[in-house]
Amino acid sequence: MVDGQRGPNVLVTGTPGTGKTSTCALLASATRLNHINIGELVQGLELHDGWDDQLQCLVINEDLVIDHLEEKMSAGGNVVDYHGCDFFPERWFDVVVVLQTKTAVLYDRLSNRGYMDQKLQNNIECEIFQVLLEEARESYNKDIILALPSDTIEDMSNNVGLLKEWLRTNAPSYLID
Numbered sequence: 001m002v003d004g005q006r007g008p009n010v011l012v013t014g015t016p017g018t019g020k021t022s023t024c025a026l027l028a029s030a031t032r033l034n035h036i037n038i039g040e041l042v043q044g045l046e047l048h049d050g051w052d053d054q055l056q057c058l059v060i061n062e063d064l065v066i067d068h069l070e071e072k073m074s075a076g077g078n079v080v081d082y083h084g085c086d087f088f089p090e091r092w093f094d095v096v097v098v099l100q101t102k103t104a105v106l107y108d109r110l111s112n113r114g115y116m117d118q119k120l121q122n123n124i125e126c127e128i129f130q131v132l133l134e135e136a137r138e139s140y141n142k143d144i145i146l147a148l149p150s151d152t153i154e155d156m157s158n159n160v161g162l163l164k165e166w167l168r169t170n171a172p173s174y175l176i177d
């Protein structure tokens with residue numbers, strides 16, 4: 001249920017490559033929700049502490065990200081896209097979606113993106129061990145967590161449809177007529 005003081009906020013999380021950005025972009029284009037891609041924000045506004053050579057990614061500065069987003073999230077009406085979920089304030093979100101992809105499908109997606117060796121293996125293991133689902137369960141009320149398959153375009157379309165249905169019930173003014 002949406003916090004009565006603000007608009008709805010949806011978090012879409014999952015292992016890299018499970019389809020967070022594609023799903024959020026589709027949802028945002030079909031509703032009045034504003035898509036916040038945390039990876040892009042961190043890179044664009046330099047909300048990070050430099051490059052991690054071992055993990056081959058930027059080290060996010062979580063405090064800077066939270067400070068930057070506080071006002072927007074307090075107003076509501078956002079769909080946030082990130083491969084982590086435990087550092088956001090729990091009060092920000094009304095629904096937490098964890099996208100899940102079969103190992104073979106994810107392997108192909110990440111290989112096509114040029115991931116290799118340790119980085120590829122780390123991400124595949126992250127998905128096999130359901131790290132993001134576990135992280136979500138430890139960080140949010142289980143009643144607002146939705147674990148959704150994201151293997152095919154049809155899955156993506158179903159997931160967006162399901163979130164639109166959730167909006168219809170909980171925040172219909174965010175639907176486009």
Ligand SMILES: Nc1ncnc2c1ncn2[C@@H]1O[C@H](COP(=O)(O)OP(=O)(O)OP(=O)(O)O)[C@@H](O)[C@H]1O
Pocket residue numbers: 014015016017018019020021022023039082083109150151152153154155156
């Ligand atoms: N459900 C799906 N069906 C088919 N292809 C998909 C699906 N989800 C994502 N893809 C494809 O997989 C690739 C990765 O998708 P996307 O960038 O949305 O994932 P992501 O979870 O946001 O990754 P990252 O965390 O690294 O940003 C893209 O080429 C996208 O088109």
